[in-house]
Amino acid sequence: MQASSLAAGPSSHVMQDFFVCDFFAAVPKHDLASMEHPIFSLSTRPDRRVVTYEHNGTTLTVTPSVKGRATIFDADILIFCISQLMAALNVGRAVSRRLTLTAHDLLQATNRETSGDGYKRLREAFERLAGTRITTNITTGGTEVTSGFGLIESWEIVRKARGGRMVSVTVTLSEWLFQAVLSRSVLTLSRDYFRMRKPLERRIYELARKHCGRQAEWSVSVAVLAKKTGSTSPIRVFRAMLREMIRENRLPDYLMSEEPGDILRVTSRAAVLEPGDGPHLRPETLDEARNLLPGADVHALQAEWRRWWALSGRKQLRSPDRAFLGWVRTRSA
Numbered sequence: 001m002q003a004s005s006l007a008a009g010p011s012s013h014v015m016q017d018f019f020v021c022d023f024f025a026a027v028p029k030h031d032l033a034s035m036e037h038p039i040f041s042l043s044t045r046p047d048r049r050v051v052t053y054e055h056n057g058t059t060l061t062v063t064p065s066v067k068g069r070a071t072i073f074d075a076d077i078l079i080f081c082i083s084q085l086m087a088a089l090n091v092g093r094a095v096s097r098r099l100t101l102t103a104h105d106l107l108q109a110t111n112r113e114t115s116g117d118g119y120k121r122l123r124e125a126f127e128r129l130a131g132t133r134i135t136t137n138i139t140t141g142g143t144e145v146t147s148g149f150g151l152i153e154s155w156e157i158v159r160k161a162r163g164g165r166m167v168s169v170t171v172t173l174s175e176w177l178f179q180a181v182l183s184r185s186v187l188t189l190s191r192d193y194f195r196m197r198k199p200l201e202r203r204i205y206e207l208a209r210k211h212c213g214r215q216a217e218w219s220v221s222v223a224v225l226a227k228k229t230g231s232t233s234p235i236r237v238f239r240a241m242l243r244e245m246i247r248e249n250r251l252p253d254y255l256m257s258e259e260p261g262d263i264l265r266v267t268s269r270a271a272v273l274e275p276g277d278g279p280h281l282r283p284e285t286l287d288e289a290r291n292l293l294p295g296a297d298v299h300a301l302q303a304e305w306r307r308w309w310a311l312s313g314r315k316q317l318r319s320p321d322r323a324f325l326g327w328v329r330t331r332s333a
Helices: 032-036 075-090 103-109 116-131 175-182 191-195 199-211 222-229 235-248 283-292 298-311 320-332
Strands: 029-031 051-055 058-063 098-102 133-140 143-150 152-159 166-173 186-188 217-221 254-259 263-268
Touching: 029 032, 029 075, 029 175, 032 175, 032 186, 032 199, 075 098, 075 103, 075 116, 075 166, 075 175, 098 103, 103 116, 103 166, 116 143, 116 152, 116 166, 166 175, 199 217, 199 222, 199 235, 199 254, 199 263, 217 222, 222 235, 222 263, 235 254, 283 298, 283 320, 298 320
Parallel strands: none
Antiparallel strands: 029 186, 051 058, 058 133, 098 166, 133 143, 152 166, 217 263, 254 263
16 A cells, blocks of 8 residues: 555445454454554654654654554554454455454464453553544645544443453444455565564564565665664664664564665565475375464465574474474464
């Protein structure tokens, strides 16, 4: 989704009043606009700055509430909702921008604690999402139209009586986000995305996923990357953080390297292996993997496991099938 398509448009789909999230282990998906533009804060403290970002002649302004701007971790809620809606669309079910979900399922799917603090932080995330407003301008035929909208329109928590934990949550997505789902302007994320605890790692993964989708690598200047991530760190500090990420080499699906001219190069890990390279698995093993991770793309899992095997030293395996299933079980834990 380009910046100019952030504005909401009328929906021609006739939808039911609400949609119940019930797809177990739906494939994580994120909308293109959120991946391209620095909408979410990378700060772990309340971020009350008004941020303006210009791209291809369109200006995008993000205004927080007194609770602070929605963070990149708050966006997990939107990713969960988008994933559920896309799973429903893929099987022909009717969807709505008003979703009812189980709080425990949301926390578990996004690798969060299901403790009392986890539920408290979930409520705070909803407050920031509802309070963060986006304003963008679009010029068409000599006429400029400026529009504003929130990341979500509303939310509601149902709790058990007498101070019990929240049982269910109802959230109404903004029209622009719902339109992104209907137009399938989304990309699949690695399930390891939710395991990344550093905000900058998540943001760079989003950009890598967006720009390396149809090519083996993507190169960008450090200065431009700092702008795209929305980082507020001085450029020398930002560069040092990138170098630490390169050393740690933990980014899912992608390798990072520093190039002359203050350039960062991001390469798809898939490019490390030749097609068909790596341990081969029996068809029955892939069937068992499907049972362990219902709804997962087992061929993509196989390719990811082969890449992991290559990066870990290409060790000789006595039983590749057993090793693969053991690795799959760690993903389902």
